[in-house]
Amino acid sequence: QVQLVESGGGLVQPGGSLRLSCAASGSILSIGTMGWYRQAPGKQRELVSTMTSFSSTRYADSVKGRFTVSRDNAKNTVYLQMSNLKPEDTAVYFCYANPAKTLAGRYLELWGQGTLVTVSS
Secondary structure: OOEEEEEOOEEEOOOOOEEEEEEEEOOEEEEEEEEEEEEOOOOOOEEEEEEEOOOOEEEOOOOOOOEEEEEEHHHOEEEEEEOOOOHHHOEEEEEEEEEEEEOOOOEEEEEOOOEEEEEOO
16 A cells, blocks of 8 residues: 655644654655645645655745755655744644655555644643
């Protein structure tokens, strides 16, 4: 099976930091874009940050200067370092990968199950 698994979410106070990790498992040869989306209660899912296999990055304006995305292509893993967290960062964070090329020759769009980040005092 091919899937994404996130970890690192939790409860943190405003101004604190948290690092999320996401690893793609299964027989994957390569992944084009990997990154993170988030969905707060009552809101639509939005892009947080992505990185291509060529290290080109994108960030939502609301997180620029506070969040940093990185990835290890050899391990098919992407990270999100979050600093100076604010209550408005509270959301379920979803890992994303597209396309993931499998050993069987398939090209897949993958989503993780989500990890909850709560920023509150």
